[in-house]
Amino acid sequence: xxxxxxxxxxxxxxxxxxxxxxxxxxxxxxxxxxxxxxxxxxxxxxxxxxxxxxxxxxxxxxxxxxxxxxxxxxxxxxxxxxxxxxxxxxxxxxxxxxxxxxxxxxxxxxxxxxxxxxxxxxxxxxxxxxxxxxxxxxxxxxxxxxxxxxxxxxxxxxxxxxxxxxxxxx
Amino acid sequence: xxxxxxxxxxxxxxxxxxxxxxxxxxxxxxxxxxxxxxxxxxxxxxxxxxxxxxxxxxxxxxxxxxxxxxxxxxxxxxxxxxxxxxxxxxxxxxxxxxxxxxxxxxxxxxxxxxxxxxxxxxxxxxxxxxxxxxxxxxxxxxxxxxxxxxxxxxxxxxxxxxxxxxxxxxxxxxxxxxxxxxxxxxxxxxxxxxxxxxxxxxxxxxxxxxxxxxxxxxxxxxxxxxxxxxxxxxxxxxxxxxxxxxxxxxxxxxxxxxxxxxxxxxxxxxxxxxxxxxxxxxxxxxxxxxxxxxxxxxxxxxxxxxxxxxxxx
Numbered sequence: 001x002x003x004x005x006x007x008x009x010x011x012x013x014x015x016x017x018x019x020x021x022x023x024x025x026x027x028x029x030x031x032x033x034x035x036x037x038x039x040x041x042x043x044x045x046x047x048x049x050x051x052x053x054x055x056x057x058x059x060x061x062x063x064x065x066x067x068x069x070x071x072x073x074x075x076x077x078x079x080x081x082x083x084x085x086x087x088x089x090x091x092x093x094x095x096x097x098x099x100x101x102x103x104x105x106x107x108x109x110x111x112x113x114x115x116x117x118x119x120x121x122x123x124x125x126x127x128x129x130x131x132x133x134x135x136x137x138x139x140x141x142x143x144x145x146x147x148x149x150x151x152x153x154x155x156x157x158x159x160x161x162x163x164x165x166x167x168x169x170x
Numbered sequence: 171x172x173x174x175x176x177x178x179x180x181x182x183x184x185x186x187x188x189x190x191x192x193x194x195x196x197x198x199x200x201x202x203x204x205x206x207x208x209x210x211x212x213x214x215x216x217x218x219x220x221x222x223x224x225x226x227x228x229x230x231x232x233x234x235x236x237x238x239x240x241x242x243x244x245x246x247x248x249x250x251x252x253x254x255x256x257x258x259x260x261x262x263x264x265x266x267x268x269x270x271x272x273x274x275x276x277x278x279x280x281x282x283x284x285x286x287x288x289x290x291x292x293x294x295x296x297x298x299x300x301x302x303x304x305x306x307x308x309x310x311x312x313x314x315x316x317x318x319x320x321x322x323x324x325x326x327x328x329x330x331x332x333x334x335x336x337x338x339x340x341x342x343x344x345x346x347x348x349x350x351x352x353x354x355x356x357x358x359x360x361x362x363x364x365x366x367x368x369x370x371x372x373x374x375x376x377x378x379x380x381x382x383x384x385x386x387x388x389x390x391x392x393x394x395x396x397x398x399x400x401x402x403x404x405x406x407x408x409x410x411x412x413x414x415x416x417x418x419x420x421x422x423x424x425x426x427x428x429x430x431x432x433x434x435x436x437x438x439x440x441x442x443x444x445x446x447x448x449x450x451x452x453x454x455x456x457x458x459x460x461x462x463x464x465x466x467x468x469x470x471x472x473x474x475x476x477x478x479x480x481x482x483x
Contacts, residue, residue, distance in 0.1 A: 011215075011218075014215070015215065015218045015219055015222055015295075016222065017298045018219060018295035018296055018297070018298055018306070019219050019222040019223040019226065019294065019295050019296070020222055020223075020226050021298060022296045022298065023226055023230070027372050028300055028371070028372040028434075029300055029372075030298065032298065032299070033298075034298070060211070060215070063208045063211055063212070064212075064215070064295065064306055064338075064340060065297040065299075065302070065304045065306075065340065067332065067348065068194050069193060069194070069208075070190050070191070070193045070194030071194055073190060074187070074190050074191065074194065077190075113299070113301055114301075117301060117347075118301070118347070118368065123347070123367075123368075125369055128369045132369075132372075133300050137300070
């Protein structure tokens with residue numbers, strides 16, 4: 001049940017992100033909802049599941065848009081794993097922390113893409129990167145995370161309740 | 171089994187990550203057609219993308235069509251007039267074409283601007299990131315589309331196919347910073363390379379690099395693909411020069427190009443196969459020409475130029 005619903009979330013997000021969300025973008029920038037989902041999932045369920053969700057999200061991205069397979073897979077997997085490690089350290093009912101974590105993961109993700117894809121090729125324009133890409137994207141990400149995290153949180157609560165009934169934990 | 175995993179958890183994790191890195195390194199730079207797995211996932215995903223893109227573009231269309239009906243009427247009038255003009259122009263050009271074919275047959279040079287077999291396709295998904303300008307089209311190897319085919323719109327060049335699966339193909343537009351297209355200025359024949367630039371792609375612009383510092387290229391010049399590419403056929407329109415700047419080294423210039431095609435709102439495009447040139451009256455041994463293009467280039471180029479100026483008048 002959990003696997004099915006998680007797969008459905010990844011799948012639906014991928015389709016919306018590649019076909020509908022570019023129409024809503026402002027100057028070509030829209031928050032990376034896949035990254036928000038991976039980070040939120042890692043925060044809710046821990047590093048193991050975060051890594052698995054991240055790996056499959058990245059694989060879809062790789063198959064359809066990347067020149068070489070494996071780059072996004074590894075990146076999303078690492079982010080899922082890394083943010084899952086902090087799962088035990090905070091209350092997941094908190095509103096602010098997921099927003100901060102998603103912002104940090106966005107910075108990490110964009111910085112890796114910028115450094116590997118552009119800075120090493122000598123095309124790095126750090127002012128443009130920070131002011132025109134990272135800045136606006138962080139603001140959008142914060143707004144979208146508030147909404148998206150609540151949805152994922154609700155789904156997760158519901159699933160955990162079902163699992164508790166299934167294994168007769170109370 | 172469970173114990174085995176518990177015991178060697180770290181090793182398995184390390185092995186997995188290493189394997190991923192290895193695959194990335196090996197697969198990078200190769201432009202092959204998609205594997206069976208990729209195609210299988212494509213078969214599942216593309217119909218949904220097709221559906222959502224269809225729905226969103228339908229909504230977009232219905233909103234705009236309700237809004238500017240009056241504008242459309244006016245535009246229709248204008249376009250009708252234009253069609254009449256263009257038809258007359260076309261007839262004249264057809265005569266030129268026939269004459270050109272006859273003359274080049276006399277001169278024993280192959281047609282340099284042949285027609286290509288084309289397939290229509292629809293853009294169904296876009297790369298969600300800000301860095302690259304890639305997209306997916308709804309046709310793949312089952313419709314005969316393979317890697318390195320060229321994508322065009324009626325106005326000019328769009329990009330090329332990177333890789334194709336059974337029912338879909340990855341493509342990149344000329345705004346993508348990984349793309350580079352050998353190009354030249356139509357008026358002066360100055361050579362350069364049109365590249366994507368991520369700082370300008372949000373505005374739908376790209377740049378043409380490596381132009382000679384002494385080149386007489388000017389703002390407003392038309393840029394077309396040159397003969398120096400084995401992917402892009404020569405003579406496809408790319409765009410207009412918007413501004414010119416000298417490089418920091420002072421040895422070369424670069425130009426900011428405004429593409430003719432609205433690459434930010436792509437919808438339907440044509441895929442052309444360079445190897446399927448429908449050769450018009452071609453005299454014998456066309457291969458001789460491609461190997462030694464130096465001499466017979468001049469007459470063909472000048473005829474093309476007169477044609478072009480004819481169009482722009």
